[in-house]
Amino acid sequence: MENFTFKNPTKIIFGRGTETSIGTEIKGYADKVLFCYGGGSIKKSGLYEKVVKALKENNIEFVELSGIKPNPRLSLVREGIKLCRENNIKFILAVGGGSVVDTGKAISVGVPYAKDVWNFYIGKRIVKEALPTAVILTIPATGSESSNSSVITNEDGWLKKGLSSEYIRPLFSIMNPELTFTLPAYQTACGAADIMAHVMERYFTNVKYVDFTDRLCEATLKTIINNVKIVLEEPENYDARAEIMWAGTIAHNDLLSTGRIGDWASHKIEHELSAIYDIAHGAGLAIIIPAWMKYVYKHDINRFVQFAVRVWNVELSFNSYEEIALEGIRRLTEFFKEIGLPTTLKEGNIGYDRFEEMADKCTTSDTRAVGQFVKIKKQDVLNILELAK
Amino acid sequence: MENFTFKNPTKIIFGRGTETSIGTEIKGYADKVLFCYGGGSIKKSGLYEKVVKALKENNIEFVELSGIKPNPRLSLVREGIKLCRENNIKFILAVGGGSVVDTGKAISVGVPYAKDVWNFYIGKRIVKEALPTAVILTIPATGSESSNSSVITNEDGWLKKGLSSEYIRPLFSIMNPELTFTLPAYQTACGAADIMAHVMERYFTNVKYVDFTDRLCEATLKTIINNVKIVLEEPENYDARAEIMWAGTIAHNDLLSTGRIGDWASHKIEHELSAIYDIAHGAGLAIIIPAWMKYVYKHDINRFVQFAVRVWNVELSFNSYEEIALEGIRRLTEFFKEIGLPTTLKEGNIGYDRFEEMADKCTTSDTRAVGQFVKIKKQDVLNILELAK
Structure with missing residues (x-):
């Protein structure tokens, strides 16, 4: 920590x-x-x-x-x-x-x-x-x-x-x-994706021994996953709306970052998307995060296995860590689809002609990179956008 | 909520x-x-x-x-x-x-x-x-x-x-x-019991639909359970000490009470114990809480089943809720024993001759009762102390 x-x-x-x-x-x-x-x-x-x-x-x-x-x-x-x-x-x-x-x-x-x-x-x-x-x-x-x-x-x-x-x-x-009862389904889903992204950006860290905040992150993700489906069926379900609303605050009030170093590459890449295409931030994240995960999961496969097992209830098997990690990413992607979000650039009606511009703008910092879990440089941004097609 | x-x-x-x-x-x-x-x-x-x-x-x-x-x-x-x-x-x-x-x-x-x-x-x-x-x-x-x-x-x-x-x-x-490296094992264990008690007093509530804070409570309990064993083996394990220390703060900073009504009967009964016998608060709680649980679990067996399954990894079986609930309480008691705490009045070297006095002092409020999950009156305090023998 x-x-x-x-x-x-x-x-x-x-x-x-x-x-x-x-x-x-x-x-x-x-x-x-x-x-x-x-x-x-x-x-x-x-x-x-x-x-x-x-x-x-x-x-x-x-x-x-x-x-x-x-x-x-x-x-x-x-x-x-x-x-x-x-x-x-x-x-x-x-x-x-x-x-x-x-x-x-x-x-x-x-x-x-x-x-x-x-x-x-x-x-x-x-x-x-x-x-x-x-x-x-x-x-x-x-x-x-x-x-x-x-x-x-x-x-x-x-x-x-x-x-x-x-x-x-x-x-x-x-x-x-x-x-929040009158929030349209799409905005509800975008909000859920944004909340989950705030947690996942913190969850994927290179800092070891962060057991407590790992568990708090997992608790927050599971709360969103379980309750967003309820509110999409029953928009006026007070209790489910309340769970999402309170979890949304805790997801980003810094408690879940304590003792950790978060990643934030997906957020930065998504900012380029929504700045140019004016897509909802949550929808942009539902497109970028699965692509980012597929691109980086080998960096710390154990963490992705933990994510799959503890958040997505993937059955643990010690023979197939890579499959488990990928299954976790697949379930996240499926979840985004299920709640009505795009998970590819195509589904988000975003063309493939401005990748260079976005990759450039995204990596203008001194380090020419974004992300802490894995350093993402311009070519990596291009690769991630390619995976998000 | x-x-x-x-x-x-x-x-x-x-x-x-x-x-x-x-x-x-x-x-x-x-x-x-x-x-x-x-x-x-x-x-x-x-x-x-x-x-x-x-x-x-x-x-x-x-x-x-x-x-x-x-x-x-x-x-x-x-x-x-x-x-x-x-x-x-x-x-x-x-x-x-x-x-x-x-x-x-x-x-x-x-x-x-x-x-x-x-x-x-x-x-x-x-x-x-x-x-x-x-x-x-x-x-x-x-x-x-x-x-x-x-x-x-x-x-x-x-x-x-x-x-x-x-x-x-x-x-x-x-x-x-x-x-905290130099904290003796007994004090470390007493601290862990106190932290867990702060969470459990909040966890056992009659308020429905508190999914998020339930999960945060469970995350906090699991953190303590897993890390206290480590520090008892390795008192200078920084990371495990850090997990306990931070979880101990969150356990009682009111986040885990948000939207809930906590119980606090066990704390109040324990205060009478430690006021008279000057036993460590955490040790007193390790004696009172299992007895309180055995006394009240029928009031909301589903909540005790959730506690057993999610916190203590008791396997869920839909045929035997009562057994599962009791198994959760048994595992909590075993855990307290394992970390070196007394779980009965006898083990805490506390005599049986001042039950009346403690039960009286404990229930002097206007309502003549303590606890919100289950109202505990004087005779209930006596029954709980009896179970704690």
């Missing part, structure tokens, strides 16, 4: 009806907020009205920033920063899924910083302060509701970049599984 | 050599601390010297409170409060196991409160402020390093009482598994 520091002070307020406490929770911190949300879904569901009522009852003014889309854009972040400055707003309220939360976090670091907020995302500048951000979560997927990260797409060059900083963990997040 | 609020802001600094950062971590918060510790073990191990050096290097003055014993006493808490007031100390540093940490927490709430600190423990007064407490942990057991609780024994009547408050979660806890 590696040395680590772990601290996650985000307050989670979880359960039925909890969104109505948003006013009382904000009170004491701010009397004016930037209220960020996406398209019309929170208006259709009635959540918008509930939030407005709760804010008004607590005399909290708000300015709205709406229209945030999946793979959230830098232009809207800049607009939000401007709105905060013009209106002297010092508190961000993000109501929606990961894109809304990530936009809110980006605004929260941009407001107190005089120059271009993109500097934080390209590593030119380190975050030293941020406005507090509160969340009402409507999509379990990114884990952004208690994570220290935010991913934003710069339309200028379609660059999708992530920022990590302890300053951007939300102050609190309200999570009511009922708010 | 029940609605819940979860927040645990304690910073964990985990790994080899981390105790040397104590000075730099405190700096910025305080320039004078109350340095609390137990007997001579931190002097023998060299930890005392390291702490003193780190404090001095950072110009942090300290006043010492030593001699804290297992089942920590109220008299020493009062002495600590007095020392803080006399020396204008506003920061507590607890170096040791749960008894030292719990004493530190008690002092932290006592200093800013003009009247008797015991009022907090008997529920006469609610905590509204506390000094910050930092921890260097040397015994994985109580989880006090990031929990919101403190248990103190009042020598006047030998009352052992627990206090819970968000104000007493440590500011940060330094956890170096190397510091």
Whole structure:
């Protein structure tokens, strides 16, 4: 196990009806907020009205920033920063899924910083302060509701970049599984894939003796696997929605990384996919991860055997480790298919003509590589994309 | 799943050599601390010297409170409060196991409160402020390093009482598994039993649909079961010590309670045992829990079957649920024996003559009962003690 520091002070307020406490929770911190949300879904569901009522009852003014889309854009972040400055707003309220939360976090670091907020995302500048951000979560997927990260797409060059900083963990997040009842099946499945990816990126590590976090990872994966099928059949099954929502937070609140070094190559390759093709992140991961696994499993076949046996209930046989490892990957792929996700580029309607560009953009770091479990260089990215065809 | 609020802001600094950062971590918060510790073990191990050096290097003055014993006493808490007031100390540093940490927490709430600190423990007064407490942990057991609780024994009547408050979660806890290498086998085993008890008290719940936290609980139990045997064979096995230490924190940082209602009857019955007989808390639990299980398992046999199958690898057979449930309890008992703990009152050298007194003290609450999974009244406590003979 590696040395680590772990601290996650985000307050989670979880359960039925909890969104109505948003006013009382904000009170004491701010009397004016930037209220960020996406398209019309929170208006259709009635959540918008509930939030407005709760804010008004607590005399909290708000300015709205709406229209945030999946793979959230830098232009809207800049607009939000401007709105905060013009209106002297010092508190961000993000109501929606990961894109809304990530936009809110980006605004929260941009407001107190005089120059271009993109500097934080390209590593030119380190975050030293941020406005507090509160969340009402409507999509379990990114884990952004208690994570220290935010991913934003710069339309200028379609660059999708992530920022990590302890300053951007939300102050609190309200999570009511009922708010996820109306999530379409495809978005539910994409969210599940994203959650599972957060766990698998951590699971595949070269660090030895990480028994406890291995088991926590496996517990989280099994929870998603068992419950996503239930909610696809019964979208209003509160308990199954609740399991997914809470597991989604824990998958990415850093507990599962403690003492480990995660991989993250699949995420980085997928970011290139979704930056160019605007495919849902979870769907992109369902395409990339199985290909990545097929490409790297020989690096540590025992770990893939453990994954197959403990997560996918593949029967252990000491004569055929390679088959067991491959069977685990096959069951993961089948699972993604079963819940309605693409598992090849073709199924994702993605052409094969921009592999070079994606491989290039993906490996622009100093090391010219991504991934910690296995170092993936440009040619490896090309090979993985080839396997994902 | 029940609605819940979860927040645990304690910073964990985990790994080899981390105790040397104590000075730099405190700096910025305080320039004078109350340095609390137990007997001579931190002097023998060299930890005392390291702490003193780190404090001095950072110009942090300290006043010492030593001699804290297992089942920590109220008299020493009062002495600590007095020392803080006399020396204008506003920061507590607890170096040791749960008894030292719990004493530190008690002092932290006592200093800013003009009247008797015991009022907090008997529920006469609610905590509204506390000094910050930092921890260097040397015994994985109580989880006090990031929990919101403190248990103190009042020598006047030998009352052992627990206090819970968000104000007493440590500011940060330094956890170096190397510091646990010298823990004697018996203390290691007692710690393991305490950790497992924290999980089992949460595991046995009447709340339905708690799949995720069930799995997290099972992961934590299996980690302890597998690793404690290793450290009893190889006390200086860093990795196994690390697994136990980190699992011990997660067992009691409230994550495993999210959405559930825990039981806690066994803890309350055990508190009466250790208050009177001064037996180690973990040993007391190893005696009480199997007896409690035998007494209550029929209340929810399916849950005990899940416990047997998932935690103890009992083979599932649909014809014999009762046998499977009992086999799980038997394996738990065998495990406690194997690691050198008493599993009966007799083995713990505890007489049978004060059952009435313990049963009375245990059930003095308004409801005259303890436990949430099954309500345990005075006669039930007597029956459980009878089963524990």
